[in-house]
Amino acid sequence: MRAVFVDCTEELSYVIKSRNLPVPDAIRINEGNPTEADLIALCANAEVVLVEHTVVTPNVLDACPSIRAVIFMGTGAGTYINRDEAARRGVDVYTTPGYGDRSVAEHALALAFAAARRIAEMDRQIRSGIWSPVGGLQLKGQKIAVLGMGGIGTSMADMAAAIGMRVAAWNRTKRDHAAFVADIDEALQDANFVSLHLTLNSQTEGILDRRRLALPATGFILINTARAGLIEEATLLEMLADGRIGHAALDVFPEEPLRQGNPYVSLNNVTLTAHAAYMTAAAYEELWLRTLKAYTSL
Template sequence: MRAVFADCTEELRRVIETLGLQVPSSVRINHGTPTEAELIELCSDRDVLFVEHTSVPASVFAACPSIRAVIFMGTGAGTYLDLDDATQRGVEVMTTPGYGDRAVAEHTFALMFAAARNIATMDRDLRAGEWKPLGGLQLENQKIAVIGLGGIGATMADLASSVGMRVSAWNRTRKDNPNFVADIDEALDGATVVSLHLSLSAETCGIIDLRRIMLPARGFILVNTARAALVDEHALLEGLSGGQIGHAALDVFPEEPLRATNPYTKLANATVTAHAAYMTDAAYAELWNRTLKAYNRLADRSRL
């Protein structure tokens, strides 16, 4: 069995080399983001495709019938390839959940604090030569609505509890978690902070709409390190301009990379990062190890 890692980032390359992580001889690594034509060439003689951030159109599978499995290095595979088309072609799609739970939760925590204390705003002002001390929100005893109680959401709930926040956490299925509430509207009601940790699906797309944006306390902080489409973007921008949302701290966007003309870049009450919540050396190493474990399972199966 032969595999190709189509889009190794510079950060992951550095981690693999620095930590001396295993790279099987049957795995070819391509550095950078390939075009569709380059992706087809990379996959032409391979059985398994590893992909970290590159969209894989159906034309790649059509041109490369040797590909029998895709290992998506993350959880949201459906955002990057057509899962129904892959199934129809007999291409198995595997994911690597859980590798960055702590990394993403810590980034979410950092964004929450940055928004609460206007860190990015003061940084921008100081760099522009303006001395404008700004007050902020003390988070102890504030209510946080954690929407999604998977590995990341549960870790975020624990971090928020550790600084004395009152956690109200909702999940689509019941969770054995002391902060769990069965009604999303109840979780959102009166919250000072809302933190999103759901996977994106037909059921969750736009789950935070204008009605739900009106449920938390006026001026609340919205943190999203999950998927942009969980929030109705028109409602989000309306909430920011009207003051119902006091600050949006975002790591994900409808269109990435974020363009300089995007409205979020012009808003003083938005703190933005470049879809980097999962990017720590520890998370990258775990991601690579989990990817190889999935590959080894495929290889073992092929030998049966």
């Protein structure tokens, strides 16, 4: 089937080439960040569309009736393509779960360390000519609430336990794991760290609302490498300002990239990364191989 990979990143392109990964003749690879008009041109004769980070609108599907399937290279396809709109047009949507479980979990743990030791804050100060050592928080012995126990959340729970944190891991369905807690409020209660690893859907949108954000210990550290829509953003900003949340370490945002003047940029108690948690060479290789498997099974 004729396919086009519409938005290959430089990093993934390098991994494919440097590791001599297979690229079927029927797949055309386009590098960059296409606009809607670019997508329509790229997909004009395609039957399968591979998407890594670009929104595929209903307009694109209408303009390209040859499209029969979209393979989203990740798990949160609903953020990038409306599944209902796709289904109404006879377009199947597939995902490639599991490719970056360890990479994302390691990034979440790195954000936990960075926030606890205020690394980004000190880095900014030193670069601006200020030498002012800042104390931090030791992770061992701290309670962490891990919300979501798919591959990423389970990896995060295991690594946190391995460094001596007290792990309370919640999932909507029961998990056979030593850290599993059946009640989300119990997991959150008095937590010093909260790490999000949930998919975004109608059941999880805004799951961390004002009431639940008040359950962890005052000054807790919030880590989000999942989806921004899991948290009530206005409440998050309010609680960061008044100290109820001590620090937010964020890899995902309601709108990406951040626009000039975004409130997070001016806050010292926020550590930001550019939706990069999954971006390791090992994860990219696995992503491409799983994408090819999904493609060849169509």
